[in-house]
Amino acid sequence: MERNPDKFWNPYLAGVALGLVLFTSFLVMGSGLGASGASLRAGIAAIGLFAPDHVASTPPLARAAASGHVTWLVFEILGALLGGVVAAYTSGRLGAEVLRGPRIGKGARLALALAGGVLMGAAAKMTRGCTSGQALSGGALLSVGAWAFMFSVFGGGYALAWFLRRQWR
Structure with a gap:
């Protein structure tokens, strides 16, 4: 293909x-x-x-x-x-x-991805569930905590994207 x-x-x-x-x-x-x-x-x-x-x-x-x-x-x-x-x-x-913007090197992009993965893993342990478990399964069950989690993840993602946007342009 x-x-x-x-x-x-x-x-x-x-x-x-x-x-x-x-x-x-x-x-x-x-x-x-x-x-x-x-x-x-x-x-x-x-x-x-x-x-x-x-x-x-x-x-x-x-x-x-x-x-x-x-x-x-x-x-x-x-x-x-x-x-x-x-x-x-x-x-x-x-x-x-390695998908990356023109202003960031491969090493820095991989380091950011690793840091994000470690942060998400630590957060999953603290919240007793990962993003897929909280958002998909909890959201499908209409769990209030899962919906609060989803809004927090999306809000945090949008807030952080503003700071990292220049790396992709």
């Missing part, structure tokens, strides 16, 4: 597809979508390989290790990664690149 960096999926069709995935998740698994739980479960599994006594003696780790959601969450994340690859391929955007 010819590479076209300006081609994207239709956002309305992608939104409907995401809604159907969320509905299917509730219908089949009995829970919504969320990404931070998978990394937590994967980390606990890794610790369990080297220090199983530590996992067993730490109540939050032991509860998470005993949860039946371990396999489901890991497969959800693998499905999200596979879905991203399929979406990029079918829209002609699959390729290794």
Whole structure:
């Protein structure tokens, strides 16, 4: 397929597809979508390989290790990664690149992305849920806290965009 960096999926069709995935998740698994739980479960599994006594003696780790959601969450994340690859391929955007503006170098762009990821990971741990879990699943359940979270994320994003806009022009 010819590479076209300006081609994207239709956002309305992608939104409907995401809604159907969320509905299917509730219908089949009995829970919504969320990404931070998978990394937590994967980390606990890794610790369990080297220090199983530590996992067993730490109540939050032991509860998470005993949860039946371990396999489901890991497969959800693998499905999200596979879905991203399929979406990029079918829209002609699959390729290794660092998207950035003309005023920022690749190293700085990657450092900002890493810092943002660490910040979002820490926030997900503090708020007991990631953006996808809070916004998609919580929003679909009409949770007041999820809606407050979504408005805060969008408001913070718009406020920060004003400061970073010059990097992309």
